[in-house]
Each structure stands twice: as structure tokens, then as C-alpha cells.
Amino acid sequence: MAETKVSIPFRQAGGPELKYAPSRLKFYIDVKRCIECGGCEVACKNENNVPPGIARIRVVTINEGEPGETNVAVPCMHCSKAPCVAVCPVDALFHRPDGIVQVNKETCIGCGYCLYACPFGAPQFPKGDAFGARGVMDKCTYCAGGPEVPFSERERRLYGANRIAEGKLPACASVCATKALIAGDGEEIANVVRMRVAARGAGGGAWGWEAAYGKGF
Amino acid sequence: MEPIVLWQQKWGLSFNIPWYLFLGSLAGGTLTIGGLADLVAGRRERFRHLARAAAYVTIPAIVIGGLSLSFHLGKPERGFAFPVFFTNYQSWLTIGGWVVGAFAPLSVAYGAAWYFAFPRSTRLTLAAFGVPLGLVMSLYTGFLLSAAWVIPGDRWYVPLWDWRYLPVLFALSGLSTGFAACGLALLVSGSLRRFFAPPGSAETFESAAEVTSLADGVSLLAEASWVYFFLASLAVGSLGQQAAFRLLTQGQLAPWFWWGFVATGLAAPLAISVVHLVSDRIFHTPAAWILYAKFALVLAGGLLLRYTVVWGGDLKTPLIFPPSMWPVPGVGVPPVSGLGG
Numbered sequence: 001m002a003e004t005k006v007s008i009p010f011r012q013a014g015g016p017e018l019k020y021a022p023s024r025l026k027f028y029i030d031v032k033r034c035i036e037c038g039g040c041e042v043a044c045k046n047e048n049n050v051p052p053g054i055a056r057i058r059v060v061t062i063n064e065g066e067p068g069e070t071n072v073a074v075p076c077m078h079c080s081k082a083p084c085v086a087v088c089p090v091d092a093l094f095h096r097p098d099g100i101v102q103v104n105k106e107t108c109i110g111c112g113y114c115l116y117a118c119p120f121g122a123p124q125f126p127k128g129d130a131f132g133a134r135g136v137m138d139k140c141t142y143c144a145g146g147p148e149v150p151f152s153e154r155e156r157r158l159y160g161a162n163r164i165a166e167g168k169l170p171a172c173a174s175v176c177a178t179k180a181l182i183a184g185d186g187e188e189i190a191n192v193v194r195m196r197v198a199a200r201g202a203g204g205g206a207w208g209w210e211a212a213y214g215k216g217f
Numbered sequence: 218m219e220p221i222v223l224w225q226q227k228w229g230l231s232f233n234i235p236w237y238l239f240l241g242s243l244a245g246g247t248l249t250i251g252g253l254a255d256l257v258a259g260r261r262e263r264f265r266h267l268a269r270a271a272a273y274v275t276i277p278a279i280v281i282g283g284l285s286l287s288f289h290l291g292k293p294e295r296g297f298a299f300p301v302f303f304t305n306y307q308s309w310l311t312i313g314g315w316v317v318g319a320f321a322p323l324s325v326a327y328g329a330a331w332y333f334a335f336p337r338s339t340r341l342t343l344a345a346f347g348v349p350l351g352l353v354m355s356l357y358t359g360f361l362l363s364a365a366w367v368i369p370g371d372r373w374y375v376p377l378w379d380w381r382y383l384p385v386l387f388a389l390s391g392l393s394t395g396f397a398a399c400g401l402a403l404l405v406s407g408s409l410r411r412f413f414a415p416p417g418s419a420e421t422f423e424s425a426a427e428v429t430s431l432a433d434g435v436s437l438l439a440e441a442s443w444v445y446f447f448l449a450s451l452a453v454g455s456l457g458q459q460a461a462f463r464l465l466t467q468g469q470l471a472p473w474f475w476w477g478f479v480a481t482g483l484a485a486p487l488a489i490s491v492v493h494l495v496s497d498r499i500f501h502t503p504a505a506w507i508l509y510a511k512f513a514l515v516l517a518g519g520l521l522l523r524y525t526v527v528w529g530g531d532l533k534t535p536l537i538f539p540p541s542m543w544p545v546p547g548v549g550v551p552p553v554s555g556l557g558g
Contacts, residue, residue, distance in 0.1 A: 110290050116374070
């Protein structure tokens with residue numbers, strides 16, 4: 001495996017022990033704001049050259065045409081205690097220091113176990129092999145590329161863009177017109193959630209937050 | 218409504234995983250049965266026939282099941298090299314790789330011990346290892362599914378795959394289908410001997426098949442009781458488990474569950490057992506042919522149980538939607554059916 005040289009944004013923490021602790025990158029999906037424009041899907045596919053049939057992020061509509069219709073943008077949430085990481089037999093899935101869950105396509109065996117463990121349905125399996133057989137797993141990378149040399153042709157081909165190493169946000173979050181999908185440092189995001197909760201009186205619309213990151217903001 | 222779970226490659230869409238779960242637990246059951254029969258056989262011919270039949274049935278079952286498991290992988294070659302690649306010992310797939318990796322050579326050695334007439338002590342040693350390993354093999358097929366259930370923080374993502382019930386259910390089903398497979402092999406051997414062997418040699422095989430049928434009946438009763446406990450637990454469990462109960466007993470999977478598994482795999486074979494016993498003991502008209510139907514039904518029911526359970530895994534516990542956040546009419550009904558496609 002190639003050496004990983006990824007620059008990670010650092011949090012300026014107060015204590016010396018946390019001074020160089022990397023940010024914990026998270027997603028915040030606000031179901032009260034999503035308008036189902038599909039901009040995140042297009043941006044993701046465009047940025048990462050996503051193979052046909054694969055949706056690394058997808059806007060799902062619940063109760064369509066009925067009272068309470070809600071739209072949810074569903075990427076990989078990069079969970080704190082990711083069940084996919086726990087069940088993967090070959091350790092192809094792992095946490096980066098900044099909390100991003102990455103997949104190593106060089107070691108993935110394509111068993112599909114992560115598919116059943118993931119509460120968000122994030123793992124995708126392209127029918128890339130001969131006779132339509134299941135290939136290795138593909139999922140949202142948080143636009144952080146993969147465990148290859150950053151910006152290499154190989155990383156680009158296997159995993160897509162590495163915007164995090166460039167100091168940018170994931171493409172989906174950066175194009176979201178209504179700020180329904182926010183990405184970045186977990187503490188900053190938690191502040192946004194708190195502000196929105198306070199403004200609304202109750203419920204921040206933080207879909208999947210508890211399942212991904214545990215209780216509390 | 219659009220499905221929320223975005224799956225292209227569910228296990229239930231191809232034959233590989235259901236057949237592996239069926240053949241794997243069947244092979245575990247047959248090796249346990251064969252080993253036990255061998256250990257207690259002594260000079261009893263019927264038990265020796267049963268042990269030999271079990272040894273011979275185990276090999277194709279585990280070979281076909283293992284190949285079926287391997288070729289469902291996106292990269293089968295990495296699966297074959299599991300000692301190198303499988304490094305996460307938290308995962309049941311890794312543990313299972315080693316269980317299958319130990320089970321397959323042992324079952325081949327045990328079959329070879331019968332075929333090449335190894336010394337009895339060698340065969341019995343293999344049998345002594347085979348009995349617990351067979352049980353572990355059957356249990357493992359259940360744990361493989363159940364492990365998608367509890368991680369992390371005891372959340373139940375796949376409520377049907379309850380680790381308290383599924384491994385034991387698969388182990389009991391492994392025993393019942395194992396007895397059925399052995400019984401079928403004994404009946405076929407007996408029938409062949411009627412044509413190709415000296416007169417009188419077929420009767421011991423048919424007699425062994427009848428003993429196997431009785432044991433199968435007992436294991437079917439145990440399996441039926443366990444299914445009842447499983448359903449009762451689902452019916453009063455969490456919202457997700459109740460949804461799984463409804464899916465299994467009233468929903469899309471109900472015909473497969475009731476007709477495919479309960480009627481075909483449990484009720485009909487038990488009814489046939491009663492008919493066979495009555496005809497044999499009261500009217501003294503033993504009908505060995507009826508056992509063919511019984512054993513075939515048990516095997517079909519066991520296979521359909523695996524299909525039903527794997528399909529039922531499509532139901533995932535919906536994420537929690539507090540009413541303040543998610544104004545769904547009729548709170549209590551999961552807003553997302555979870556049946557992705």
C-alpha cells in the first residue's frame with residue numbers, strides 16, 4: 001500500500017495535548033432544509049467520476065406526495081463506531097485520524113457484509129467484473145480520496161477526488177444551496193445544529209446523527 | 218415511496234448465500250450425527266451404516282457450500298487466501314473462514330477413513346473432533362448473519378437476525394436436514410442394494426433409515442419449538458422486531474415462511490412420521506417409500522428457511538425519527554418500510 005500523505009486540518013484546541021489533534025469531520029443532514037434539487041448527487045458524480053449505477057450520495061424522498069413529505073440526502077455518514085469497520089473481515093474499511101471511514105479497494109473482497117451492517121445503505125457494489133459479478137465496494141469517500149498517494153492518477157481512478165487534502169469541503173456539501181448538507185469539523189457543525197435547534201424551538205432535523213455519532217451534539 | 222436503503226447486491230438476489238447457509242449447517246449436522254453414531258455404534262450395524270452415510274454426505278455438502286460461499290465474493294481469490302487476507306478477528310466472517318477451513322479437511326479425512334477403512338481408533342479420533350466442530354459449523358452459519366445485528370451500541374439494524382435465536386435455529390435445522398440427508402442416502406443405498414447386492418443386505422439400510430427418521434422427528438419437534446420461541450420473541454420485541462414479525466407472518470415473506478418452511482419443512486414431515494409409525498406399528502405394513510417423501514420435504518423446508526431468513530434481512534430497523542423532527546402521520550408505524558431494492 002502506498003504511503004498516505006494527507007494534510008489534515010488541525011483544530012486549535014486549548015490544551016497542549018489537543019493542540020495537534022485532527023478535526024473530527026462529520027456530516028450534518030438537515031431534513032428541514034433539503035429541497036431535493038439533486039445538486040449534491042450531480043456534484044459528487046462530477047467530482048469523483050463515479051461509475052454508472054453507483055450513488056455515493058442520493059436524495060431519498062419519504063412520504064412522497066403526502067403530508068410530511070421529507071427529503072434526505074444520504075451519503076456515508078462516516079460513523080464514530082462504524083459497524084462496517086467492525087464487520088469487515090479483511091480490515092479494508094478503517095478510520096482515518098480525522099474520523100473519515102475509508103475503504104481500501106486493494107484488499108476488499110466484495111463479500112457484502114458491510115452492506116448489511118451499515119444503517120445508511122452507503123456501501124455500493126458496482127457490477128464491474130465479468131458476467132456482471134459483484135466488484136469490490138465503493139462508497140462516499142468524504143472527497144478524501146483513498147489510501148494512495150494523494151493526487152496520484154491511481155487515487156483519482158480508484159477513489160475519485162481528494163478535496164480534503166486540498167483544504168476544501170466535500171463537493172456535495174460545498175454546492176448545497178440551502179445548507180441542508182453541511183460538512184466539516186464536528187464541533188463547528190454541532191454549533192450550527194444547536195443554533196438551528198434554538199431557532200426552531202425543537203428538533204434540529206439532524207437525520208442520522210445519533211446513529212452515526214451517538215447522542216448529543 | 219422510494220426505498221431508503223440503496224442496495225444493488227443483496228445476498229438474497231443470488232443463490233450463493235442461502236445455499237451456503239443451507240449446505241453449511243447441513244454438513245455441520247451430518248458430521249455431528251455421523252461422529253456421534255460412530256462413537257456409540259459398537260457392533261450395531263445400523264449405527265455404522267448411519268455414520269458411514271453421514272461421512273459421505275458431509276463432503277459434497279461442505280465442498281459445494283464452500284464453493285458457493287467463495288464465489289459470491291467480488292474477489293473469490295482473496296477469499297481462498299483467507300489466512301493472509303482475513304485480519305479482523307472481530308468479524309464473524311474471519312472466524313467463519315477458519316471454521317470452514319478446519320471443517321472441510323476434517324470432513325474429507327473422516328470420509329476417507331470410512332472409504333479406505335482406516336484403523337477404527339483413527340476414525341473414532343476424527344469423529345471425536347468432528348462432533349463439536351460440526352456443531353460449531355452449524356452455529357456459525359447463524360452467527361454469520363446475526364453479527365450484522367448488534368454493532369455498535371446494541372442497535373438492531375437487521376431485526377430478524379436475532380443472535381439469541383438464529384444460531385440455535387440453524388443448528389437445529391442443520392441436525393434435522395442432516396438426519397434427512399443421511400436418511401435419504403441410506404434409502405438410496407438400500408434401494409440400490411436390492412438390485413446389485415445379495416438378498417438381505419438392503420434391509421439393514423432401510424432399518425437404519427427408519428432409526429434416522431425417528432431421530433429426525435425428534436429434531437424437527439425441537440426445531441418447531443424453537444421457531445415458536447423465536448416468533449414469540451419477535452412479536453413482543455422492539456418496533457423493528459415487530460415489523461420483522463409482520464413481514465414474516467403476514468407480509469411479503471408469509472407464503473414462503475408458512476408454506477415453504479413451516480408446512481413443507483416441519484408440519485408435513487411430522488405428519489408423515491406419524492403416518493409411517495401408525496402403518497408400521499398398528500397395521501404392520503411398513504412403507505419405506507414414504508420416508509423418501511419425508512426426507513425430501515425436510516431438505517426443501519430447510520433450504521426455504523435459509524432463503525426466507527436471508528430475504529428477511531432486507532428489513533432494516535428504521536432510524537429513529539422523533540415526531541418533532543419527522544412529522545409522520547401515525548407515529549409507531551415505521552416511516553420507511555426498509556425493503557430496499
